[in-house]
Amino acid sequence: MAETADYSFAVEYHGPPLPYDIPKAIPIEIERIPVAAVAPPSASDAAEALPVVHPLTSPLRKAAPTPAVEHAAAAAAAAAASPTSVIENHAVMDGPDAEAGSSGLLGSSSCLDRSAELTEGGVESSGPVGSSLPDRISTESALSLEFDFRSSASENDDDDDDDDEGVAPHAKKALVTFQSSAQSSGSASPAVGLARQRREEFELRGKKGACYHCLKGSRFAEKEACLVCDAKYCSGCVLRAMGSMPEGRKCVSCIGFPVLESKRERLGKCSRMLRRLLSSPEIELAMKAEKNCEANQLRPEDIFVNGKKLTPEELVLLQNCSCPPPKLKPGYYWYDKVSGFWGKEGHKPHKIITAHLNVGGSLDSRASNGNTGIFINGREITKAELQMLKWAGVQCAGNPHFWLNADGTYQEEGQKNIKGQIWGKPIMKLLCPVLSLPTPTKAANSNGDEVIDMVRAIPDYLEQRTVQKMLLVGLHGSGTSTIIKQAKFLYRGVPFSNDERQDIKVIIQSNIYSYLAILLEGREMFEEESLAERRNSCQHCPSGNYESDDCNRVTDYSFSPRLRELSDWLLKVMASGNLDTSFPTYACEYAPLVEELWNDAAIQATYRRRSELLMLPITASYFLERVVDISRMEYEPSDKDILYADRITSSNGIACTDFSFGPLACDGHAIDGDQQDMLLRYQLIRIHTKGLGQNCKWLDMFEDIKIVLFCIALSDYDEYYEDPNGVLINKMIESKRLFENLVTHPTFEEMNFLLILNKFDLLEQKIDTSPLTICEWFSDFNPVVSRNQPSNTRNPNSGATMAQQAFHHIAVKFKRLFSSITGRRLYVTWTNGLAQDTVDAALRYGREILIWEEEKPIFGSSESIYSTEPSSYSN
Amino acid sequence: MSVAELKERHAAATATVNDLRERLKQKRQLLLDTDVASYALSHGRTPISFSSTDLVCCRTLRGHTGKVYSLDWTPERNRIVSASQDGRLIVWNALTSQKTHAIKLHCAWVMTCAFAPSGQSVACGGLDSACSIFNLNSQVDRDGNIPISRILTGHKGYVSSCQYVPDQETRLITSSGDQTCVLWDITTGQRISVFGGDFPSGHTADVLSLSINSANSNMFVSGSCDATARLWDIRIASRAVRTYHGHEGDVNTVKFFPDGQRFGTGSDDTTCRLFDMRTGHQLQVYSRPHENNDNDVPTVTSIAFSISGRLLFAGYSNGDCYVWDTLVAEVAFNLGTLQNSHEGRISCLGLSSDGSALCTGSWDKNLRIWAFGGHRMVI
Numbered sequence A: 001m002a003e004t005a006d007y008s009f010a011v012e013y014h015g016p017p018l019p020y021d022i023p024k025a026i027p028i029e030i031e032r033i034p035v036a037a038v039a040p041p042s043a044s045d046a047a048e049a050l051p052v053v054h055p056l057t058s059p060l061r062k063a064a065p066t067p068a069v070e071h072a073a074a075a076a077a078a079a080a081a082s083p084t085s086v087i088e089n090h091a092v093m094d095g096p097d098a099e100a101g102s103s104g105l106l107g108s109s110s111c112l113d114r115s116a117e118l119t120e121g122g123v124e125s126s127g128p129v130g131s132s133l134p135d136r137i138s139t140e141s142a143l144s145l146e147f148d149f150r151s152s153a154s155e156n157d158d159d160d161d162d163d164d165e166g167v168a169p170h171a172k173k174a175l176v177t178f179q180s181s182a183q184s185s186g187s188a189s190p191a192v193g194l195a196r197q198r199r200e201e202f203e204l205r206g207k208k209g210a211c212y213h214c215l216k217g218s219r220f221a222e223k224e225a226c227l228v229c230d231a232k233y234c235s236g237c238v239l240r241a242m243g244s245m246p247e248g249r250k251c252v253s254c255i256g257f258p259v260l261e262s263k264r265e266r267l268g269k270c271s272r273m274l275r276r277l278l279s280s281p282e283i284e285l286a287m288k289a290e291k292n293c294e295a296n297q298l299r300p301e302d303i304f305v306n307g308k309k310l311t312p313e314e315l316v317l318l319q320n321c322s323c324p325p326p327k328l329k330p331g332y333y334w335y336d337k338v339s340g341f342w343g344k345e346g347h348k349p350h351k352i353i354t355a356h357l358n359v360g361g362s363l364d365s366r367a368s369n370g371n372t373g374i375f376i377n378g379r380e381i382t383k384a385e386l387q388m389l390k391w392a393g394v395q396c397a398g399n400p401h402f403w404l405n406a407d408g409t410y411q412e413e414g415q416k417n418i419k420g421q422i423w424g425k426p427i428m429k430l431l432c433p434v435l436s437l438p439t440p441t442k443a444a445n446s447n448g449d450e451v452i453d454m455v456r457a458i459p460d461y462l463e464q465r466t467v468q469k470m471l472l473v474g475l476h477g478s479g480t481s482t483i484i485k486q487a488k489f490l491y492r493g494v495p496f497s498n499d500e501r502q503d504i505k506v507i508i509q510s511n512i513y514s515y516l517a518i519l520l521e522g523r524e525m526f527e528e529e530s531l532a533e534r535r536n537s538c539q540h541c542p543s544g545n546y547e548s549d550d551c552n553r554v555t556d557y558s559f560s561p562r563l564r565e566l567s568d569w570l571l572k573v574m575a576s577g578n579l580d581t582s583f584p585t586y587a588c589e590y591a592p593l594v595e596e597l598w599n600d601a602a603i604q605a606t607y608r609r610r611s612e613l614l615m616l617p618i619t620a621s622y623f624l625e626r627v628v629d630i631s632r633m634e635y636e637p638s639d640k641d642i643l644y645a646d647r648i649t650s651s652n653g654i655a656c657t658d659f660s661f662g663p664l665a666c667d668g669h670a671i672d673g674d675q676q677d678m679l680l681r682y683q684l685i686r687i688h689t690k691g692l693g694q695n696c697k698w699l700d701m702f703e704d705i706k707i708v709l710f711c712i713a714l715s716d717y718d719e720y721y722e723d724p725n726g727v728l729i730n731k732m733i734e735s736k737r738l739f740e741n742l743v744t745h746p747t748f749e750e751m752n753f754l755l756i757l758n759k760f761d762l763l764e765q766k767i768d769t770s771p772l773t774i775c776e777w778f779s780d781f782n783p784v785v786s787r788n789q790p791s792n793t794r795n796p797n798s799g800a801t802m803a804q805q806a807f808h809h810i811a812v813k814f815k816r817l818f819s820s821i822t823g824r825r826l827y828v829t830w831t832n833g834l835a836q837d838t839v840d841a842a843l844r845y846g847r848e849i850l851i852w853e854e855e856k857p858i859f860g861s862s863e864s865i866y867s868t869e870p871s872s873y874s875n
Numbered sequence B: 001m002s003v004a005e006l007k008e009r010h011a012a013a014t015a016t017v018n019d020l021r022e023r024l025k026q027k028r029q030l031l032l033d034t035d036v037a038s039y040a041l042s043h044g045r046t047p048i049s050f051s052s053t054d055l056v057c058c059r060t061l062r063g064h065t066g067k068v069y070s071l072d073w074t075p076e077r078n079r080i081v082s083a084s085q086d087g088r089l090i091v092w093n094a095l096t097s098q099k100t101h102a103i104k105l106h107c108a109w110v111m112t113c114a115f116a117p118s119g120q121s122v123a124c125g126g127l128d129s130a131c132s133i134f135n136l137n138s139q140v141d142r143d144g145n146i147p148i149s150r151i152l153t154g155h156k157g158y159v160s161s162c163q164y165v166p167d168q169e170t171r172l173i174t175s176s177g178d179q180t181c182v183l184w185d186i187t188t189g190q191r192i193s194v195f196g197g198d199f200p201s202g203h204t205a206d207v208l209s210l211s212i213n214s215a216n217s218n219m220f221v222s223g224s225c226d227a228t229a230r231l232w233d234i235r236i237a238s239r240a241v242r243t244y245h246g247h248e249g250d251v252n253t254v255k256f257f258p259d260g261q262r263f264g265t266g267s268d269d270t271t272c273r274l275f276d277m278r279t280g281h282q283l284q285v286y287s288r289p290h291e292n293n294d295n296d297v298p299t300v301t302s303i304a305f306s307i308s309g310r311l312l313f314a315g316y317s318n319g320d321c322y323v324w325d326t327l328v329a330e331v332a333f334n335l336g337t338l339q340n341s342h343e344g345r346i347s348c349l350g351l352s353s354d355g356s357a358l359c360t361g362s363w364d365k366n367l368r369i370w371a372f373g374g375h376r377m378v379i
Helices: A067-080 A086-094 A098-120 A142-162 A167-184 A190-205 A238-242 A261-266 A272-277 A280-292 A312-320 A383-391 A427-434 A460-466 A480-491 A498-540 A542-553 A561-576 A579-599 A601-608 A620-624 A627-631 A639-644 A670-677 A714-718 A731-744 A760-766 A802-822 A836-859 B003-031 B036-042
Strands: A223-225 A232-234 A303-305 A331-335 A341-344 A401-404 A409-412 A467-474 A654-659 A681-687 A707-713 A720-722 A728-730 A752-758 A827-830 B055-061 B068-073 B079-084 B088-093 B098-104 B110-115 B121-126 B130-135 B148-153 B159-164 B171-176 B180-185 B190-196 B207-212 B219-224 B229-233 B242-244 B251-256 B262-267 B272-276 B282-286 B300-305 B311-316 B321-325 B330-334 B346-351 B357-362 B367-372
Touching (some): A232 A238, A238 A272, A272 A280, A303 A312, A383 A427, A467 A480, A467 A836, A480 A639, A480 A654, A480 A681, A480 A752, A498 A561, A498 A579, A498 A620, A498 A627, A498 A639, A561 A579, A579 A601, A579 A627, A620 A639, A681 A836, A707 A714, A707 A731, A707 A836, A714 A728, A714 A731, A714 A802, A720 A731, A731 A752, A731 A802, A752 A802, A752 A836, A760 A802, A827 A836, B036 B282, B055 B357, B079 B110, B079 B121, B088 B121, B121 B159, B130 B159, B171 B207, B219 B251, B251 B300, B262 B300, B272 B311, B311 B346
Parallel strands (some): A467 A681, A467 A707, A707 A752, A752 A827, B068 B110, B068 B346, B110 B159, B159 B207, B207 B251, B300 B346
Antiparallel strands (some): A331 A341, A401 A409, A654 A681, A720 A728, B055 B367, B068 B079, B079 B088, B088 B098, B110 B121, B121 B130, B159 B171, B171 B180, B180 B190, B207 B219, B229 B242, B251 B262, B262 B272, B272 B282, B300 B311, B311 B321, B321 B330, B346 B357, B357 B367
């Protein structure tokens, strides 16, 4: 029915004259609003059914909506803002803003409706001020009143569901416009500005203690306050005012603004009222959002330590140290890094926190505004502290300058010997509180060592910002999955969970069956080959006739019939392509046979000729040689097995791993700089290159990555693959094409690229037998051949090996290509996927680049500090 | 027959096919004496008039912390599921703008999501090449996450789009970067049929979107990077019923016309087109000349028809959202010009099942719900 009616405006009644008075809404002057009074008990039972508020009576009742229209209007109004009341209606009339306009109108129509209902029902109010009185408000307790409102609101929600929803959203529109206007007029300090504005607005129209939205209720009614502007809403309005609470309890218009400091402690603590209104998962969501969303966090730029704004990382450090400053609020603080004293600027110490935190600037001598002439760690101390020193038995004659360490030992400036322990006397713990001075807690008292031990959980809200994403791209077979696995082994405490290991076990076991199948296929091929050979030779020498029968059947590659059964089964399964699905069921059955099969002379003979089997991956021999172990049910894959195994990182999906670089064991300088760095999480994402081809449709999903690690196998230069059209393409050229594609993609316009040239070990193996110039792109490769080659590999001065030169040549080719496209620099490094340290070095190099790129604007042209040459050869 | 000879014959055959295709195109051109717009104008139809108050933004759904990539409405209740780059699906109540579920995904790179016909479960897919089904009623685990109730694996490329077969809770069709579409049985997790791929009449590039005919749920149409749209019959997986040429760029989005006899497409070539399902003819091109002829012309990311089909909503990569009058091919309105419109690319849009509200999702992390205001209810 609502679809047929236009609800926005009450239509003037033009129909035939009616026997009854037609109600009409008229603007009302605020002075003339009648005051609610207690209804006599006799009236209350008549109105029991609904908490109805009577409208104002007007002498000028003229136009009344027809019942249908009226009804629709009521529904619309109910859906609109609130189960509204007269009071809101009036107040809203005064309000000049848009919300007032629309909801006022709607409110009035709803009132009309209610009054009509009431009069039709024959209920004549017997309140002292006639029918214009809300007759129930004061008889009921505030709480139950709210409850009623809530229930009526929920009924209305149901209405919404049934109604055409074109109605409801439109009515809500007013709220949204209101919000944008409030936002645009926000002052420089938004929280305060908003709060003031909201309050002023409210004071314009409502009485004290009432709900800010419906302007009703007394100050005793339960209310929820906005964390930003402190506007208070009753239970009926809170959900409307705060919406979906993406940042917790904030008005819709306050979203995105920082919370009031006084409210910070309430973050994430849900009130009883909200619990009643929302389901518990919703509350959980809202509260989690409230606690964790970025806008609600302390803003590091609001906190000054020793006169310097904190950076986000410093704030995290401060909040997560073992003994953090209590109740951190925006303001100016001083911090004595040596002793751990912490206080407000211009005041005596407030607390002893963890020492040696690298936050803020240097301590000023006037930080605590002392005037005693005595200095501790370069800060002039206050009288209270002087008193403490005296009690502690410290000689303070002659205005000495002290060094006070975190453990309480002190020495005089410029002298070596420790003079004593301030906290030595137990009585100090009692005396200090008298002066309202802090004493060290146990945690703070221990050494600063633990500060370095910062590998702890990262707060959720920082995750978004501090996860640095690295994208690992490479053609199939370039070793990207090995790098991912290495990263897991390198930086994760538990690289693979038990479940994952179980999966990996199955994969390795089914892999080995597929390797065996390849061998079996090879065996058949070799058998036929040698049989044919034998036949040929038999034909050539007719004398050997008597043996021909025999030689026709038995060769090196012949099989016993028992094994033939297994072989046939395996080949059949492989051919049907569902090894993965059928594998588990057959594995137990055939596991004992595998040993027999492997030890069979025919298979061994085939295995010796494995270089002729192109399908067999290089890593297969690693597994095949241990096939007996692996095919057992109790086999547990070792780390090395996992590293060598194929297909573990799903080949057609996306693989990613989160990690943070641990402290580098070998170099000492890593301590200070890495402290912040360890907070940074890195995410290595490997994407499959299939489909990256011409239309990188989804590459824009990776806008937020910081660096592209482009991986190429160095051994690719003489390898080819067949494209769908049957053309052989050099893999290196294919890599180059992909590289160009990525570099020119608009998403990666300003992206840093690190080229990882993988499989250096394979290059070393094959470079001597197969020259680099096989690939036409490298035809201009002119290696400098050193004469004393075999002996010089250990001596870095006597020139590079052929493999190194080849690597260099390839690197330079790519660098030129990159700079010709972008005009920027390409970073290059080499790895050997199976050697952990090289992968570690490459990833750390990637991190260096990230750090360097971040600092580039600061240090300007300090490029020379960082070598862009590939990291040194360590082999 | 030698390989060289085979190759020769293959090349010849390819040339013939291309020649025939060209002739077909010319023939089509000849037969197409008019298009929808000129016919409508010649019959005196006037463009629809639209003012800025006719379509108003009445809700903003905030809560995602990453780019929104996809959304879907429930058939009955007014709920929306949206998928975002922050690795979450959120189920919203569109009326109250409250979140009823937030589902954390294993793979953050989600590209599509869909509501089941019953509204009891949602499906999503993305770069993990799998389609995950979540039952909204299932118990949360101890981290508060809803567990995956079924995962459909088998695609060899990313899952670009998924849609439940109307009124069939257990059937789902996905389109994928591996050039195929797949019909799944959710209860068993098995593929029922694969459309394209090895079969010669399949798409020759990534399939980006699909739309199931609401009038006849056995037919669906798919759009692909090979600049074509193809019509499929669920019962016949072996070949495409028809292939629709016309676009000059990747077909990013396809959507059936409400009457099920036509469908619309949106493409990288900045145009939307309307095709007739049965004749295979292109009925109309919806394109607007771009004043600045630089290379970053906006591409069409998503389209939706109003319930009568008179309006075509098209989201563009530059944040515009045109409301086309399908009859006269004029832009009736641009939601992007409104003060409270999205700030980023509009990545997805969808009309509620009763046609009264439009929801748009954008890279500015928000979703907005637009409803007809003023005197209009539904067009």
